[in-house]
Amino acid sequence: MTKIIHGIVHGRTIELSEDPGVADGAEVEVVVKAAPPAKTWGDGIRRSAGALADSWTEEDDQILQQIHFDRSRENRDIPK
Numbered sequence: 001m002t003k004i005i006h007g008i009v010h011g012r013t014i015e016l017s018e019d020p021g022v023a024d025g026a027e028v029e030v031v032v033k034a035a036p037p038a039k040t041w042g043d044g045i046r047r048s049a050g051a052l053a054d055s056w057t058e059e060d061d062q063i064l065q066q067i068h069f070d071r072s073r074e075n076r077d078i079p080k
Contacts, residue, residue: 006035 003021007014014032022028052060 001021005016005018005020007016009015014030020028
């Protein structure tokens with residue numbers, strides 16, 4: 001029988017998140033693989049924040065300001 005169960009390590013003891021379904025005292029073989037840390041929404045943007053800080057210019061600010069203005073202005077013209 002092979003079953004994947006998550007657990008938490010406390011020293012030399014692993015506290016399992018559920019019953020392994022094995023008789024008490026039975027010998028088992030254990031393969032330990034560290035689970036990746038839980039990802040929180042927004043972690044990626046926080047890691048990349050400031051990536052362009054050294055090369056950002058006044059012109060870049062103006063470009064973004066123009067894009068924001070263009071997107072937010074009212075446009076009721078229907079294309080022909």
